Amino acid sequence: MQFAKLASLLTLLASSSVLAAPLDTGSNSTAPVQVLQDKVIALLEAKGNTKKGIETTSKTGCSVATARIRREWSTLSKPERKEYIKAVQCLRQLPSQSDPVAVPGARTRYDDFVAVHINNTRTIHATGNFLTYHRYLVALYEDALINECGYKGAQPYWNWLAYQNDLSKSPLLDGSETSMGGDGAYFAHNGSKTAIGWFQPGKGGGCIASGPFKDAVANLGPVAPTMDGLAKSPSPLAYNPRCLRRDFTSRAPRTWFTVENFLNLTTGAASHDVATFQTELQGRFGDGFLGMHTAGHQSIGADSADLYSSINDPVFFLHHSMLDRVYWMWQALHACQSRAIAGTRTMMNSPPSDNALVSDELPMGPLGPSKTIAQVMNTLDGDNLCYIYM
Numbered sequence: 001m002q003f004a005k006l007a008s009l010l011t012l013l014a015s016s017s018v019l020a021a022p023l024d025t026g027s028n029s030t031a032p033v034q035v036l037q038d039k040v041i042a043l044l045e046a047k048g049n050t051k052k053g054i055e056t057t058s059k060t061g062c063s064v065a066t067a068r069i070r071r072e073w074s075t076l077s078k079p080e081r082k083e084y085i086k087a088v089q090c091l092r093q094l095p096s097q098s099d100p101v102a103v104p105g106a107r108t109r110y111d112d113f114v115a116v117h118i119n120n121t122r123t124i125h126a127t128g129n130f131l132t133y134h135r136y137l138v139a140l141y142e143d144a145l146i147n148e149c150g151y152k153g154a155q156p157y158w159n160w161l162a163y164q165n166d167l168s169k170s171p172l173l174d175g176s177e178t179s180m181g182g183d184g185a186y187f188a189h190n191g192s193k194t195a196i197g198w199f200q201p202g203k204g205g206g207c208i209a210s211g212p213f214k215d216a217v218a219n220l221g222p223v224a225p226t227m228d229g230l231a232k233s234p235s236p237l238a239y240n241p242r243c244l245r246r247d248f249t250s251r252a253p254r255t256w257f258t259v260e261n262f263l264n265l266t267t268g269a270a271s272h273d274v275a276t277f278q279t280e281l282q283g284r285f286g287d288g289f290l291g292m293h294t295a296g297h298q299s300i301g302a303d304s305a306d307l308y309s310s311i312n313d314p315v316f317f318l319h320h321s322m323l324d325r326v327y328w329m330w331q332a333l334h335a336c337q338s339r340a341i342a343g344t345r346t347m348m349n350s351p352p353s354d355n356a357l358v359s360d361e362l363p364m365g366p367l368g369p370s371k372t373i374a375q376v377m378n379t380l381d382g383d384n385l386c387y388i389y390m
């Protein structure tokens with residue numbers, strides 16, 4: 001860790017102008033993220049070397065040096081991006097392994113991930129297992145790409161702060177052959193309902209109009225559509241084939257994909273305990289605060305804004321890798337609390353339920369063995385997970 005970078009971070013943290021800036025600045029600097037990234041890697045390396053940290057990785061041989069490295073989309077070479085896209089398309093063609101009676105709508109292996117997410121929605125969001133459940137879900141997806149589709153790389157992520165002003169011009173979503181597809185075709189509609197009120201429509205709303213996922217099909221959902229023109233499926237796991245739709249908008253990313261929000265989550269007031277951290281990340285809707293997680297779903301819009309079936313859009317996994325990266329950073333920066341969880345077993349504790357425990361299982365159906373929350377808390381334990389972010 002270079003001293004200069006740490007010093008500049010401290011200056012940044014001390015500078016009231018950064019933290020006091022209005023949220024809707026549209027600032028998109030990734031420099032402060034990189035400073036923290038470097039610090040996290042240094043902390044994880046030190047932990048492995050001294051064997052004195054909360055956990056040691058010596059037993060399994062998994063360490064920062066040997067772990068799989070998840071990278072930002074734009075840092076992959078174009079051939080690497082194409083390899084990833086090819087593997088995702090493969091998963092969207094392989095046959096489903098779900099029980100056809102329980103999940104009549106699943107046709108592909110990709111749909112198995114959609115079905116599991118839909119089925120568990122009300123026990124994996126705004127719950128004690130939100131962060132770990134989605135972490136393990138992404139890890140199983142990465143495994144499926146590798147083991148079932150011959151992918152050689154790691155799951156890439158979408159750095160929220162890198163291109164928040166216009167997704168349609170980003171390397172991730174510009175509709176080129178090396179992107180995850182572009183915006184939806186124009187579909188006249190009046191906007192979408194969000195957790196904090198009505199949002200204006202973007203320029204899309206229809207089927208994905210360009211790139212490798214042009215006219216991609218979704219077989220399950222919508223379950224909780226938020227846009228006029230998207231009709232709810234007769235039942236959550238029914239067969240309801242249709243094109244996958246997007247409606248890129250910039251209000252959510254410009255407002256919440258900000259340096260101040262990121263620093264608040266990782267080193268600021270929102271980072272002090274896991275309850276505050278995960279709430280800030282998922283949103284404080286009563287305060288009109290969407291949070292980075294919901295902002296990402298809202299920025300893609302249409303199918304991606306459906307709490308249950310947003311996972312139909314393959315960009316979901318890049319979004320959730322970034323979410324996991326922020327959690328991974330928070331854990332490294334708050335080592336004493338890295339195994340703490342907060343929250344109950346039901347969404348917003350409705351209906352009321354007991355507090356989640358680290359011994360709770362994360363049910364994954366046909367995606368892989370269920371593991372406990374405790375088993376996926378450390379991405380370098382080697383028995384269950386072995387990856388880092390760069």
Ligand SMILES: *[C@@H]1O[C@H](CO)[C@@H](O)[C@H](O)[C@H]1NC(C)=O
Binds near residue numbers: 102115119
């Ligand atoms: C849905 O979730 C319930 C509760 O975890 C489980 O018993 C059931 O097997 C799941 N069904 C499918 C189709 O995954």
Ligand SMILES: *[C@@H]1O[C@H](CO)[C@@H](O)[C@H](O)[C@H]1NC(C)=O
Binds near residue numbers: 026028163164
């Ligand atoms: C970052 O923000 C600046 C100023 O708002 C804008 O000109 C630029 O296009 C943005 N860059 C990206 C990659 O979104």
Ligand SMILES: *[C@@H]1O[C@H](CO)[C@@H](O)[C@H](O)[C@H]1NC(C)=O
Binds near residue numbers: 190198228
């Ligand atoms: C948007 O259109 C739908 C159906 O056409 C209507 O039900 C809804 O009230 C409209 N919302 C707004 C905010 O205009």
Ligand SMILES: *[C@@H]1O[C@H](CO)[C@@H](O)[C@H](O)[C@H]1NC(C)=O
Binds near residue numbers: 260
């Ligand atoms: C930081 O997070 C805390 C805790 O949720 C919140 O009260 C505060 O408004 C946040 N600050 C900024 C600048 O977002």
Ligand SMILES: [Cu+2]
Binds near residue numbers: 134
């Ligand atoms: Cu989810």
